Amino acid sequence: MFMRPRERVILALKHEEPDRVPIDLGATSVTGIHARAYHDLRKYLGLSEKSIKIIDVEQELAEVDRDVLELFHVDVVNVNRVLEPMAPHPYIYRFASVVDGSLKEVSDREFYVWRAPYGVDVEMPKYIEIVEETDGFIAYIRGKLFGKIPRNGYYFWGLDRWKQLIPLANVKTVDDLKKFDWDSYRVPDDYVDVLGRRAGYLYKNTDYALYFGWAAVLHETIQSLRGWDRWLSDLRVRRSLAEAIIDNLFEVLKYNVEKYVDALKDFVQVIGFGDDFGTEEGPQISVQTFREFYKHRYEELFNIVKKRSKAYIFFHSCGSVYPFIKEFIDIGLDIINPVQISARGMDPEKLKKEFGEQITFWGGGVDTQHVLPLAKPDEVIEHVKKLIKIFAPGGGYVYASVHNIQPGVPPQNIVAMFKTAYEYGKYPIR
Amino acid sequence: MSLDVLSSIKDSLANLDMDKTIDFVKKAVELGFKPIDIINALADGMRVVGDRYERGEYFVSDLIVASEIFKEVMSILEPLITRVGEVVRSFGRVVIGTVEGDVHDIGKNLVITMLRANGFEVIDLGVDVPPKRFVEAVKQYKPDIVGMSALLTSTMVNMKRVIEALEKEGLRNSVKVIVGGAPITEKFAREIGADAYGENAVTAIEICKKLVEELKRAKQKHF
Numbered sequence: 180m181f182m183r184p185r186e187r188v189i190l191a192l193k194h195e196e197p198d199r200v201p202i203d204l205g206a207t208s209v210t211g212i213h214a215r216a217y218h219d220l221r222k223y224l225g226l227s228e229k230s231i232k233i234i235d236v237e238q239e240l241a242e243v244d245r246d247v248l249e250l251f252h253v254d255v256v257n258v259n260r261v262l263e264p265m266a267p268h269p270y271i272y273r274f275a276s277v278v279d280g281s282l283k284e285v286s287d288r289e290f291y292v293w294r295a296p297y298g299v300d301v302e303m304p305k306y307i308e309i310v311e312e313t314d315g316f317i318a319y320i321r322g323k324l325f326g327k328i329p330r331n332g333y334y335f336w337g338l339d340r341w342k343q344l345i346p347l348a349n350v351k352t353v354d355d356l357k358k359f360d361w362d363s364y365r366v367p368d369d370y371v372d373v374l375g376r377r378a379g380y381l382y383k384n385t386d387y388a389l390y391f392g393w394a395a396v397l398h399e400t401i402q403s404l405r406g407w408d409r410w411l412s413d414l415r416v417r418r419s420l421a422e423a424i425i426d427n428l429f430e431v432l433k434y435n436v437e438k439y440v441d442a443l444k445d446f447v448q449v450i451g452f453g454d455d456f457g458t459e460e461g462p463q464i465s466v467q468t469f470r471e472f473y474k475h476r477y478e479e480l481f482n483i484v485k486k487r488s489k490a491y492i493f494f495h496s497c498g499s500v501y502p503f504i505k506e507f508i509d510i511g512l513d514i515i516n517p518v519q520i521s522a523r524g525m526d527p528e529k530l531k532k533e534f535g536e537q538i539t540f541w542g543g544g545v546d547t548q549h550v551l552p553l554a555k556p557d558e559v560i561e562h563v564k565k566l567i568k569i570f571a572p573g574g575g576y577v578y579a580s581v582h583n584i585q586p587g588v589p590p591q592n593i594v595a596m597f598k599t600a601y602e603y604g605k606y607p608i609r
Numbered sequence: 610m611s612l613d614v615l616s617s618i619k620d621s622l623a624n625l626d627m628d629k630t631i632d633f634v635k636k637a638v639e640l641g642f643k644p645i646d647i648i649n650a651l652a653d654g655m656r657v658v659g660d661r662y663e664r665g666e667y668f669v670s671d672l673i674v675a676s677e678i679f680k681e682v683m684s685i686l687e688p689l690i691t692r693v694g695e696v697v698r699s700f701g702r703v704v705i706g707t708v709e710g711d712v713h714d715i716g717k718n719l720v721i722t723m724l725r726a727n728g729f730e731v732i733d734l735g736v737d738v739p740p741k742r743f744v745e746a747v748k749q750y751k752p753d754i755v756g757m758s759a760l761l762t763s764t765m766v767n768m769k770r771v772i773e774a775l776e777k778e779g780l781r782n783s784v785k786v787i788v789g790g791a792p793i794t795e796k797f798a799r800e801i802g803a804d805a806y807g808e809n810a811v812t813a814i815e816i817c818k819k820l821v822e823e824l825k826r827a828k829q830k831h832f
Binding site for chain 1: 627
């Protein structure tokens with residue numbers, strides 16, 4: 180029986196058992212692989228050596244080549260892929276160069292080679308300009324300060340982490356909020372147009388299931404505007420200000436979600452939302468706070484997807500988020516990711532037993548803090564088998580690593596993981 | 610009546626009521642309470658916050674609110690302390706930083722606030738701190754404890770380099786080293802030769818108190 184990747188993924192999302200567990204490597208910015216790890220993997224596999232295209236500058240994620248997609252039996256890809264199979268629709272950016280002030284016109288498919296501090300030749304998108312400093316490199320995105328990578332670093336750290344730019348840090352009143360340009364978050368019409376074309380092309384010309392993300396990010400966006408910790412205390416001690424901040428952002432996010440859904444509804448099977456609510460030991464906020472500020476708003480966004488399309492809703496939330504899963508199921512969530520099994524309360528058996536019939540687990544494929552980077556390949560195989568045995572029965576499971584594969588992960592472990600996911604993931608699971 | 614104010618301070622901090630805590634602190638100052646007693650009441654409140662966090666009743670957002678209240682209150686008390694000339698008894702001195710290559714500091718900052726709230730003197734070296742800066746800080750401040758934080762498996766290896774640098778300078782035995790951060794484990798702490806592993810900001814406080822005691826005893830043995 181030959182099953183197409185798209186059918187396989189849809190069956191899994193319907194909580195039916197396809198021929199085998201579908202596999203994701205690189206479809207999202209949280210199921211991908213760091214350029215350093217990808218470089219080492221390609222070398223280990225004896226695949227052609229080439230500079231690596233960066234698709235997420237902050238996390239330094241690599242675009243996965245077709246040869247690796249086929250080798251690992253991957254079933255889902257991102258609509259914005261920059262390597263084959265990819266849609267022939269570039270999006271043009273116009274901005275003033277930080278380097279010389281000239282007006283630049285570049286497509287998001289144009290790259291230049293850059294020697295990253297972690298020792299790999301990567302291809303950076305041309306709308307990113309990099310300026311060298313004594314202790315690292317600063318990246319500018321279309322003329323705006325983006326982040327910094329230290330000389331011995333692996334990622335471009337966002338502005339809030341370097342405490343260089345926390346735009347709403349000093350806001351005291353609701354009126355102060357009016358000065359902020361909330362419209363900068365609004366998605367332009369021509370971008371949505373290109374998205375739709377890309378999705379349509381890949382839908383018609385490939386068998387892959389298609390993913391688009393992020394449709395909206397709420398809590399984390401505000402954390403980056405207000406300060407990661409300050410926002411958490413805003414939600415407790417400055418509630419009316421918090422409501423006003425969320426209202427301002429939410430209006431734009433709702434607009435964006437409507438635009439995205441209308442453009443993608445006939446072509447994309449999975450639409451991704453994301454907001455990290457967890458930490459290692461527990462959620463950042465109580466369920467009560469979640470219900471007070473976020474639950475009804477997310478319900479509104481999810482309803483846009485549900486009313487206008489048949490797409491499945493994917494939600495990413497790192498860490499210990501057990502108490503939130505029921506809340507999300509209440510408001511119509513279909514898929515939870517990354518399923519961080521090393522975090523408190525995120526026990527695979529408990530999760531599958533309590534929520535397995537109502538939600539799809541996309542992730543939870545390997546413990547990325549202790550096993551994937553540090554164990555021997557044999558141990559990885561046994562570990563992955565155990566997880567598949569727990570999560571796979573009855574469908575509702577898409578195999579992926581818990582978050583992006585990091586530099587330093589031995590290539591033999593990555594191979595062991597995906598080989599096991601493919602061979603052991605055949606239904607019925609033994 | 611007099612003790613009511615102090616236990617009100619403790620309770621309102623424990624219940625994360627910023628306005629009430631500030632009001633009661635101001636009242637206590639008016640009534641002539643010594644800053645040290647007010648700080649002890651705050652420390653008691655912080656301990657309740659820590660307990661509730663450990664029991665899963667409070668979350669990181671609550672620890673952050675507690676630390677915000679504490680900082681607000683300290684800004685009221687500090688001028689008083691210097692004016693009165695009172696020396697706030699220090700449980701110990703800690704030098705703390707996030708290791709080289711790593712810029713995560715939320716956990717570290719929570720530890721710092723909890724330490725200060727519990728009477729420790731803390732020097733914050735910030736983030737992306739290379740081994741030689743840890744060494745310089747130990748020479749300059751002569752702390753009891755060196756604390757290191759890392760969030761990444763790729764940067765936690767730098768903790769070992771700091772310990773080796775301290776050994777090389779003959780400073781290792783003059784301090785106790787505590788490490789913490791998401792990928793850090795008890796096993797890792799032992800392997801790299803640290804003295805302790807702090808699972809979170811709350812457990813770190815009790816561990817630091819024990820470490821200071823251990824260090825005192827070790828130093829006394831030399832006489």
